[in-house]
Amino acid sequence: METKQDEIVRCILLVAALICFSINCPAQSLVSQVDAYMIAATRESDFGATVLIARGGKVLVSRSYGMANRELDVPNSPQTKFRIGSLTKQFTSMSVMILQERGKLNVQDSVCKYVPDCPQAWADVTVHHLLTHTSGIPDLLRFPNFTETMALPSPVAKTVERFRDKPLEFKPGKKWSYSNSGYILLGYIVERASGKSYEAVVRESIFVSLKMSNSGSDRHDLLIKSRANGYAREGNSIVNARYIDMSLPTGGGSLYSTVEDMLLWDQALYTEKLVAQKSLDAMFKPHMMTPFGDGSGYGWFIRRDKSNRRVIGHNGRINGFSCEVARFPDERVFIVVFCNMSGVPVDKVVYDLAAIAFAASH
Secondary structure (H helix, E strand, O other): OOOHHHHHHHHHHHHHHHHHHOOOOOOHHHHHHHHHHHHHHHHHHHOEEEEEEEEEOEEEEEEOOOOOOOOEEOOOOOOOEEEEHHHHHHHHHHHHHHHHHOOOOOOOOOOHHHOOOHHHHHHHOHHHHHHOOOOOOOOOHOOOOOOOOEEEEEEEEHHHOOOOOOOOOOOOOOOOOOOOOHHHHHHHHHHHHHHHHHHHHHHHHHHEEEEOOOEEEEOOOOOOOOOOOOOEEEEEEEOOOOOOOOOOOOOOEEEEHHHHHHHHHHHHHOOOOOOOOHHHHHHOOEEEEEEOOOOEEOOOOOEEOOOEEEEEEEEEOOEEEEEEEEEOOEEEEEEEEEEEEEOOHHHHHHHHHHHHHHOOOO
């Protein structure tokens, strides 16, 4: 639900968009137009961000704004590592498809094949249901005690214990409801099917293969060079975001990355480097429509923008960070925005930047 603070930020971004379009002219470069928009937005609402726009794998814009660390006056850069929240889900879904091609699991398997002492209520829940948010398993983030417990270490098997005895919200496959629990359970299934940690599977099968050397599983104890600090607003003040132990969202929101690494990921999805085309087609198929009119794929949403362009995208929100990626596969355009501030309406930022980029190309 949009708060008054979110409404204010959204209005500020709208003003920034109007400023940008009012100065738009054929002689002005795309970089200048993006700068005009982002500088106005980040100054007025005081958030840090890194933006990348590419077409056909060629970087058109790569710009950073604000601070990665406000206390040490360290600016954001294209090499800054951000927690990517639910963008993690697309890497979880790819891990599942890789394991399926290796014969380790099947998306039509019951989850009970991988969960010891599986609840009877889960007998009809398949891996496919988890991937498409149609399992009926309630979302952990909506539990009344979530904010009180999110700072506690919680290995994925322990996290699954927190929702395994909850009743399903609906019969599997009959409705759609976004569920972080489902992707945490997928992270657990990846471990059970592979015999390795979720972190190892994603690193070895995806990050190493694609040379995404600035991406990984975030942990508080790790020393990660160029890692951004996350911030939030409390009234008129900016504060450090509330602590969350990053073992908790394993599979659903536990990764970090850079905008440059995300471009490597985008480009790989046009190839069969990781999985065959059949698996990619399954990932990007709109298996179920959401109440918002989007098609739910495997870790992605498929929609049309205001100009009827096909978009495959997702957002990522976790304490202190707001992120969004949008892939326009027919035009081979890729846009990613990473912010180290909670509550930034990054979806609007991305689509405003898309409008600027497509207008500049004509």
